Amino acid sequence: MSPKLKAALDYGPLIVFLAVFLLYRDQDVMLWGQTYPGLILATLVFVPLTVLANAVLWKMTGELSVMQLVTLVVVVVFGGLTVWLNDPRFIKMKPTLIYLTFAALLAIGAALGRNWLGRALGEAIPLSPEGWRILTRRIIWFCLGLAALNEVIWRTQSDTTWVVFKTVGLIVLTMLFFVGNAPLFGRHALQPQDNGDSPR
Structure with a gap:
């Protein structure tokens, strides 16, 4: 594409x-x-x-990836409730639920010894098994932080502030997160001759 x-x-x-x-x-x-x-x-x-x-x-x-499907379902359900009940609180809670769901799925995968993050991003970011374990932990905490930040902003700030945070702020924070993890990608990148475990 x-x-x-x-x-x-x-x-x-x-x-x-x-x-x-x-x-x-x-x-x-x-x-x-x-x-x-x-x-x-x-x-x-x-x-x-x-x-x-x-x-x-x-x-x-x-x-469609699991992340895309989860996001789509939450958008339809919470967006639909927002319009049906004419209540903006539902769409404002949507990012919180999405990030908590991602964090929970990654935590379950880690507990089961499954590299679900590697399955989703393995082609874009080829890492060793240890690299995926570290990145998974960091993304879990990052998602929890974004969920908490969304709750604080929508409950304390204006609608305009929240919309800018949702449409621009979350994208910028995600980009900064991955830029900040560049050293991790460098240390644990798979080389062509590496035979690291394939994502499961």
């Missing part, structure tokens, strides 16, 4: 979500006889776009 198309499918719904919110954040919109604030309207647009993006991705690649 073209990198540009992949990026559009991954980030397009988020960009549209941010744009719709910024356009309507200071006004209410009447739909189906009910008044919706800007955040609810943005969610109403975001959910079907996310479903469409994942459908295109599945059509073109023939598969």
Whole structure:
């Protein structure tokens, strides 16, 4: 798949979500006889776009990762509740649930001796078994930290602050996390002659 198309499918719904919110954040919109604030309207647009993006991705690649499926289910359920109940708290709790779910899945995999992270990222980041173990622990703590940070921000800050955090802040923090782990990737990178254990 073209990198540009992949990026559009991954980030397009988020960009549209941010744009719709910024356009309507200071006004209410009447739909189906009910008044919706800007955040609810943005969610109403975001959910079907996310479903469409994942459908295109599945059509073109023939598969969706566990992380993509979990995210899709949470978006549909919590986004749907947000619109149905006209209550923005559900969409604000969505990142918390997603990150807690990722942390739990990785922790279960580690406890079972399974390299689930390697299965998801092995082609992009070839690491030794020890490297995957270290990275898995770090990502578990990183996900827990993001879940806690999301709870603090949506409960204490304005809708605008939370939306910018969700659409821009989380991406930036994730990029910084992987940049900060560059030394780990260098120390534990698999060389062509290495015969490290394959991800299970």
